[in-house]
Amino acid sequence: MAAAGEIIVSRTELDRYVVECLIASGASEDSARVMSDVLVTADYRGHYTHGVNRIDVYTSDIKCGMTCGGGLHPTVVKETVATALIDGNNLLGPVVGKYAMDIAIQKAKSAGVGIVTVRGSNHFGIAGWYSLHAAKQGLLGMAMTNSDKVMVPTRAKERSLGTNPISMSAPGKDGDNFVLDMACTTVAWGKVEMRKAKDETIPRGWAVDSAGQETTDASAVAGLQPLGGQEQNSGYKGYGLAMMVEVLTSVLSGAEMCAFVRKWKSHEKPANLGHCFLAIDPDAFADGFTDRMQDLIDHNRNLEPVEGERDVLVAGDPERQHMALCDKLGGIPYHPNQITFLDGIAKDLGVARLQHASLSS
Numbered sequence: 001m002a003a004a005g006e007i008i009v010s011r012t013e014l015d016r017y018v019v020e021c022l023i024a025s026g027a028s029e030d031s032a033r034v035m036s037d038v039l040v041t042a043d044y045r046g047h048y049t050h051g052v053n054r055i056d057v058y059t060s061d062i063k064c065g066m067t068c069g070g071g072l073h074p075t076v077v078k079e080t081v082a083t084a085l086i087d088g089n090n091l092l093g094p095v096v097g098k099y100a101m102d103i104a105i106q107k108a109k110s111a112g113v114g115i116v117t118v119r120g121s122n123h124f125g126i127a128g129w130y131s132l133h134a135a136k137q138g139l140l141g142m143a144m145t146n147s148d149k150v151m152v153p154t155r156a157k158e159r160s161l162g163t164n165p166i167s168m169s170a171p172g173k174d175g176d177n178f179v180l181d182m183a184c185t186t187v188a189w190g191k192v193e194m195r196k197a198k199d200e201t202i203p204r205g206w207a208v209d210s211a212g213q214e215t216t217d218a219s220a221v222a223g224l225q226p227l228g229g230q231e232q233n234s235g236y237k238g239y240g241l242a243m244m245v246e247v248l249t250s251v252l253s254g255a256e257m258c259a260f261v262r263k264w265k266s267h268e269k270p271a272n273l274g275h276c277f278l279a280i281d282p283d284a285f286a287d288g289f290t291d292r293m294q295d296l297i298d299h300n301r302n303l304e305p306v307e308g309e310r311d312v313l314v315a316g317d318p319e320r321q322h323m324a325l326c327d328k329l330g331g332i333p334y335h336p337n338q339i340t341f342l343d344g345i346a347k348d349l350g351v352a353r354l355q356h357a358s359l360s361s
């Protein structure tokens with residue numbers, strides 16, 4: 001349910017806003033449209049930490065020339081029938097990501113599998129956009145990226161890896177799907193900041209202080225714990241997953257690695273992030289994939305929930321519920337402070353403010 005007083009903005013209006021802000025900052029219209037789709041989709045799917053409220057980071061990167069807003073295309077550096085290495089030429093992450101995933105999809109359609117690794121890119125938003133892009137064409141899709149260092153590995157005292165998100169989408173029947181889309185840290189940095197702003201504590205397993213010790217004090221946080229938290233709770237598995245992402249993104253492509261990636265929001269040097277995209281054609285394997293995939297999804301959804309819970313979900317269901325809510329409301333709900341923030345950016349860029357449909361009650 002949307003909270004009372006939230007402001008509802010249609011996806012069309014958000015798209016208009018994002019595209020105009022990016023163009024006003026120097027992006028080409030083509031690039032702005034791809035970026036907008038990824039950001040608006042993030043909010044629609046309920047991942048507000050990686051959606052429209054990050055527009056200022058992208059516009060400021062373009063304005064100061066730290067990211068290329070358009071006029072170029074990514075370059076295929078090397079390729080085989082099933083693989084490609086792409087140089088993103090420092091274009092916007094979603095522009096590079098869509099280009100690379102489209103190549104992985106083409107290769108999967110002809111060779112059964114496509115693996116594309118990328119260097120010279122920027123922050124690409126939600127990993128799920130790219131894996132879903134493949135799943136919408138009947139393929140299995142995977143996407144991952146490295147990112148700026150916020151994770152403190154198990155037994156370490158200082159930060160090294162990024163949140164390094166990974167996503168896999170697999171199509172079921174009639175548009176249903178499994179969409180795992182997750183960071184390799186327990187939570188995103190934004191969730192710690194929200195607790196800090198409200199003067200609230202954070203749960204164990206989220207973060208560590210400057211001594212590398214687990215903390216529940218949001219204002220003492222110096223880094224995020226890997227998924228799982230402390231060693232006794234298998235935090236080393238999240239650490240291992242983040243390393244796996246790093247291998248397939250930066251190590252394989254020659255992009256900037258873990259601790260050497262520039263700090264988020266800093267303009268000290270180009271981000272030079274690495275991504276990796278995989279597309280797999282299920283028809284290259286056993287017949288009847290979508291039927292079995294749907295059985296797998298349904299079996300888990302139909303498990304008996306514990307007392308106090310209404311239903312058992314599979315990955316992608318929380319996002320499905322959020323999209324259904326948006327459809328019911330006729331747009332995406334935002335806290336009024338978020339709209340004030342976005343209006344301020346519009347004013348600075350000389351772009352029309354967001355028109356909103358209504359207040360939820």
Ligand SMILES: NC(=O)c1ccc[n+]([C@@H]2O[C@H](COP(=O)([O-])OP(=O)(O)OC[C@H]3O[C@@H](n4cnc5c(N)ncnc54)[C@H](O)[C@@H]3O)[C@@H](O)[C@H]2O)c1
Nearest residue numbers: 047125126127147163165179180181182183313314315316
């Ligand atoms: N580009 C970047 O650098 C970057 C970095 C970090 C995160 N991200 C993006 O941020 C978004 C949020 O990441 P996150 O790790 O906070 O996601 P999250 O913890 O909200 O969800 C992770 C996954 O768990 C699934 N899930 C949630 N509750 C569930 C339940 N009860 N049962 C079954 N499945 C459930 C979700 O569908 C999702 O697939 C993602 O889209 C991610 O790609 C991007």
